[in-house]
Amino acid sequence: MIHEFQPPPPPAPPADHRRSGRRRAARWLLPCALILLAATASPQPPAQDREWPVPDWLFEGFLSVQTMEGSGLRRGLRTVETPDNIALRLQPSVADRLDSAGLRFVVLNGIGGMGLPHEMERVEANKPLAAALKARGIRRLLYVQTIGTIFYEPFFDAVPGSEDWIQVNVDGVPWTYYDQWFRYIPCINNPEFIDYIRGVLQTAVRELDLDGVFTDNYGYYSYSCYCDHCKAAFRAYLNARYPDAEARQARFETAASFDHVVPPPFRTLGARTMHTLINEEHQILDPVSQEWVRFRCERLGEVTRLLNEAIKEVNPDAVWFINYLYGGIPGLNLPVFHGSWAPDVYPHADLISAEASNYPRMENGVAQGRMMVMKIAKRFRVPLSTVNFRALEDLTRISLAEAMAFNTAQVDLVGDIWHAGDLPQWMRDYHAFYREHQPLTAGADTVADTAVLHSFETLAYTYLYPQESLVLAEQSLFQGGITYNVIFDDDLDHLDNFRSLFLPNVLAMSRERAEQIADWVKRGGSLVVTEDTAILNQFMHPWRAEWLKARKTHLLGELLGIDWPESGLVTQQVGAGRVAVIGRIERPWGEVRPITPTEHGLADVAMVQSRESHLPWDYAEHWPTGPAIPLFMRAPALANNHDQIIEAVHYVLDGQRTVRVETDKPVIPEVTRNANGTFVHLMNWEEREPVANFRVSVRTPGPVESVQLLSPDAGTPDTMLAAEYRDGRTEFVVPRIECYNLVILK
């Protein structure tokens, strides 16, 4: 399988969740002065400098398949007929079936972490098929287990000395892959292991003349490693970051050397200390643990670069395709357990797999889908591959439409190499549609109303409180038809790029950063900010008072002269700019009380309520040798104050949102733009109920020459639309949408 673990299905939501589609927004269109600064700014943060560009061919767009039937013998995951199934899938004639189905991208079964000498036979077995696929112009990648896990019995047997390559916890116990005791986790701080994996990748690309490598389980699968390499590398990292006595004292209390520092044991997930006054049971507050989390993330980025380099040395046009855990779902604390943080990894990858993310569907008033993870990948101009293990008949059009709107390129894994030979007609139509129009829409940036910050310290040093806010906020923006980009901390160096900035409960922020944002607002910037944003500095320290008599300080409120609300919405002009403060993003599963200081000082620990009893939708992931990690993966319902979130963005944009879709049906827009034109993508999340005759209004720099509606849906003919231009907006009526329309404004 592409990735061998999937979280359990969520429990059924309570019946009383509010039903809510997107809402009309007309009441917020207040006549106010235009914000000139925003009108001229580029909507997209600058592209990341990449050592190797994403190979051009990937942007052609692909439906892909994978050889999902592997041996499975050591895991006990097979049937008696498995060897026959494998043989069927390796026949060169499979290439003809894929060719006639229009499938041009295949992930072949390959190297599973059993030691290369034990796996060469499996690699070799792919050769006839790989050659036949190449002859038909079909791209071939190989599944290679790299840093995720090894089967230690054959691996130690095959690779002399490799017994020392594994990660061990504080007690010297090897970490295992979930409950599979026979699979250990290799240590990426061991240079011998990285050299070995580079050799594996180069062998695979050479032997099968590959177009790329897919790698599974891309993270640490541990909280900590006590091997000598990790200790030494961590100390070197600390020495580089805190080279002098003054810096060490400021961060770690004394000027002591790092010679006795070891990785934190992570027997628990942080301190139960309430002086931060945030409603969070687990907080990583000690500086060594904080540095360890960051160190691991940066190292994973470095390793990603090294492995990409190994592949590109053999074939510069090969893609490095990573199964980044959960596709990078923003509500998960990936930095702590998997040591993964998108800005470290994505610039060194060509394609990201979103295996465990939401399958698109309308559920409880929530349009579930992969848009949030596509937004993250788009920040780095890397395509995201959706993944489907279902039967083809279960796939719906919205699952491909979503990628046309939000993804950098269409890459959709539609199933197993054997079963995916008979694509339904709609899928062929959608794929043909993407390929036909890709030259026109290539590289189009989102025309974003707002930029949502994913902040490292905030999301890495806590587990649920800000994650919930982030996911609920993005879900509201998405369903409210507010176009947005995801940005990361370094993007704040370019504030003038954003029409508005959205800080969803960004707890931790340096004073310099807060001052920079406040100055930008006063010069005309537009800011939406929620809850406990900037009540802590970048080390998770409250700004004022005493440890045992903590007090909450809303630093941004002070800098901007705003009386911060505990709930409700406050909007205020500040200098030339506008600010909207949402006191609380109201959880649809019931309110969790804010933590406030008691009369006598320190907040009562008992005031932190267990999220487990409140969240209908969270999971704890359990590990054999470490604490369970609380997860929050998606919005079970819209925030109770969804309307307020939309109203806040409206206020800071002075009503000039990019797109308005005037229907109460779940038709969700995305707007992108390049030199060829402006593209309004419309997606009907209830594709079985077509919507007719609704008005769309798009903010355009001037009148447009033409408005053309195109669709891959059989019942929606291509047509030119009449349009009116007034007050900076182009307006037209969409006669019909089944699932996906592309409206091109030239």
Ligand SMILES: [Zn+2]
């Ligand atoms: Zn280690």
